[in-house]
Amino acid sequence: MFCENCGTKLEDGALFCENCGAKQEVPNVTPGFTPDSTITASVEGAPKVPLKEKLKKVPVYAWIIAAVVLVAVIVGGVFLYIKAHTIDVNDYLTVEFDGYDTMGKATVTIEEEFWEDLYEKASFKDKAKFEKEDYFGSYYTEADYMEEQLSKKIKYEIDPEGQLANGDKVTVSWKIKTDSIKKKYGVTVKGEDKKFTVADLEEVESFNPFDDIEVSFAGLDGHGEANVEIVNEKDVYDDFTFSVSDNNYSLSTGDKVTVTFGAYYDEETLNQYCAENYGMVPTVVEQEYTVEGLGHYITNASELTETSLADVIEDAKVELEEDANLSEMETMNSMTYVGAYTLIGKEDSGNDTYLIFEMKVDLKDNESDGTDTVTYYAACEFTDVSINEEGVCAYVSNYGSLYNSFNYESSFGKKFYYYGYETLDDIKSDIEQDASWYTSYGYELQNTFGSDL
Numbered sequence: 001m002f003c004e005n006c007g008t009k010l011e012d013g014a015l016f017c018e019n020c021g022a023k024q025e026v027p028n029v030t031p032g033f034t035p036d037s038t039i040t041a042s043v044e045g046a047p048k049v050p051l052k053e054k055l056k057k058v059p060v061y062a063w064i065i066a067a068v069v070l071v072a073v074i075v076g077g078v079f080l081y082i083k084a085h086t087i088d089v090n091d092y093l094t095v096e097f098d099g100y101d102t103m104g105k106a107t108v109t110i111e112e113e114f115w116e117d118l119y120e121k122a123s124f125k126d127k128a129k130f131e132k133e134d135y136f137g138s139y140y141t142e143a144d145y146m147e148e149q150l151s152k153k154i155k156y157e158i159d160p161e162g163q164l165a166n167g168d169k170v171t172v173s174w175k176i177k178t179d180s181i182k183k184k185y186g187v188t189v190k191g192e193d194k195k196f197t198v199a200d201l202e203e204v205e206s207f208n209p210f211d212d213i214e215v216s217f218a219g220l221d222g223h224g225e226a227n228v229e230i231v232n233e234k235d236v237y238d239d240f241t242f243s244v245s246d247n248n249y250s251l252s253t254g255d256k257v258t259v260t261f262g263a264y265y266d267e268e269t270l271n272q273y274c275a276e277n278y279g280m281v282p283t284v285v286e287q288e289y290t291v292e293g294l295g296h297y298i299t300n301a302s303e304l305t306e307t308s309l310a311d312v313i314e315d316a317k318v319e320l321e322e323d324a325n326l327s328e329m330e331t332m333n334s335m336t337y338v339g340a341y342t343l344i345g346k347e348d349s350g351n352d353t354y355l356i357f358e359m360k361v362d363l364k365d366n367e368s369d370g371t372d373t374v375t376y377y378a379a380c381e382f383t384d385v386s387i388n389e390e391g392v393c394a395y396v397s398n399y400g401s402l403y404n405s406f407n408y409e410s411s412f413g414k415k416f417y418y419y420g421y422e423t424l425d426d427i428k429s430d431i432e433q434d435a436s437w438y439t440s441y442g443y444e445l446q447n448t449f450g451s452d453l
Contacts, residue, residue: 087118089154089191095172097164097198100275103268104164104201108156108172115143122146123186153177154189162268168198205280207234209261210287213242217251217293218394220386224251224294228259236278240270253389255291295388297348301446304340304385308393309355313337315398316355316380323378323401323419326361330416333360333373338424341431342385343443350384352438353395354402354431359420363410370412377427378402378420404430 092114096107119142129135136142155175164170174191182188212232219225228242240262248257261282262270271281298304306313317335326332335357342353356379363372384396401419404427408416421427428449435445 085121085123085186086188086190087114087121089114089174089176089189090194092117093172093191093194095158095170095196097201099164099201099272100204100281101201102163102165102204102206103271103275103281104166104198105162106158106160106164106170106196106198108158110154112143115146116141118150118185118187118189119143119146121187124184150181150185150189153181154191156191164198164201166198166201169195170198171195204275206283207236207280208283209236209242210259210284212237213259215259215289217291219251219294221294221296222250222252224253224255224291225249226251226257226259226289226291234278236274236280239273239277240265251291251294253291253294256288257291258286258288261285293389295386295392295394297344297350297384297386298342298353298393299344299348301340301342301448303387304342304353304393304448306337308387308391309337309340310392312382312385312393312395313355316357316382319380319398319400320357320359320378324359324361327416329364329366329414331362331364333362335359338377339448341379341428341435341445341447343435343438343445346442350396352443353382353385354379355382356424356427358424359418361416361418363412363414363416365410365412365414368412370410372410372412374408374410374416374418376406376408376418376420376422377424378418379427379431402427402430 089110092111094109094111096109097104098107099105130142130145136145153176157173157175159171159173160168161170171193172195173193176189176191178189212230212234214229214231216227216229217224218227226244226248228244230237230242243260243263245258245260247255251257262285265273267285270285274281316337320335321332324330324332338356338358340353340355342351344351356377359376359378361374361376363374364370379402381399381402382395382397383399385393386395387393403419404421405417405419406422408418408422410416421430432445435443439445
């Protein structure tokens with residue numbers, strides 16, 4: 001016997017369904033009544049024939065049809081019973097996509113109605129007790145109870161969950177303890193893997209931060225350093241900058257260095273911040289560069305040309321004019337580079353280099369209107385002069401003018417005091433004499449004047 005309302009199998013003679021509570025129609029049978037297999041059927045004016053004999057005359061196909069109908073009724077009842085006690089969680093599933101294109105995030109929600117319907121379909125020991133005692137209310141509902149009891153047995157995974165772009169596919173897969181739930185609550189919970197297409201993520205611009213920088217290398221081979229210069233001042237660089245890998249202070253030609261944008265942030269946080277505050281996201285956050293253009297200490301005076309020394313010469317001129325300390329009566333007319341001496345150490349240990357200049361100073365006496373011009377020679381000392389692959393010289397330290405001085409008496413009778421030498425031979429001789437101490441310790445003295453020492 002099955003419930004006419006929900007299909008639940010009932011005990012014979014049950015007046016109400018134990019599952020849904022529906023009242024059942026039970027045929028009235030007179031107590032003690034036993035059908036007589038020999039009952040005969042009569043029609044007025046016809047001979048009486050036993051009912052058993054009439055049944056024998058029913059065609060076989062009629063019995064087959066009756067059997068089919070009976071099976072259909074039974075199967076239909078079973079189907080209704082199963083349907084009444086089965087719930088598909090996918091029918092209550094929603095997936096939303098939030099964020100920006102290429103970095104969206106999926107959020108899965110199981111609607112509250114799922115837990116409500118699950119309670120209605122469930123059959124368990126305390127259910128009648130709960131309903132009898134009005135156990136549930138507005139603050140704690142049937143749905144709350146079912147979610148509390150079964151949420152750990154109905155779990156899902158979504159793949160992928162983040163870094164999503166419009167058009168991507170994500171899959172929600174279920175891990176449901178079906179047997180355990182059915183055994184205790186009399187209901188079958190099912191849920192097959194389901195795919196969703198990512199859509200409606202906000203579009204943002206992209207930019208390559210490495211298009212906005214120039215990376216150069218300075219220093220000596222084996223002791224080089226990478227320098228990063230931002231050449232496009234986007235607002236985003238007010239918050240995020242570039243960093244160079246840890247080996248940045250001992251670089252050699254051919255080494256690799258990695259420059260990172262926003263190094264102190266994980267990529268997801270960086271992208272999210274850039275999108276929200278600047279409306280764009282970086283397409284890449286790391287880029288590798290090959291070290292090139294590093295210099296080496298000069299090993300021969302022939303590397304010291306007026307072209308290669310151009311930057312050093314300009315620094316020397318500034319130093320020499322400052323050291324000259326000219327008065328109001330003196331005006332620097334010209335400073336002309338004339339050549340260099342260099343003391344080269346052993347095994348690439350550096351050098352001491354002297355750049356020599358011809359100095360011309362114009363003199364004028366306002367009292368007598370007398371004028372004159374004095375010519376002298378001065379040298380500026382630099383340590384560890386190097387030259388890079390582009391033929392440009394640099395140095396470590398600028399020691400300023402060589403310590404030497406002389407007095408000059410002008411044509412209008414006034415004397416002037418200068419740091420320097422009166423003749424080129426004087427300054428050459430002084431440098432060569434001082435260098436003799438260094439050469440005794442293995443240094444080699446060379447010059448750019450083309451004469452042997």
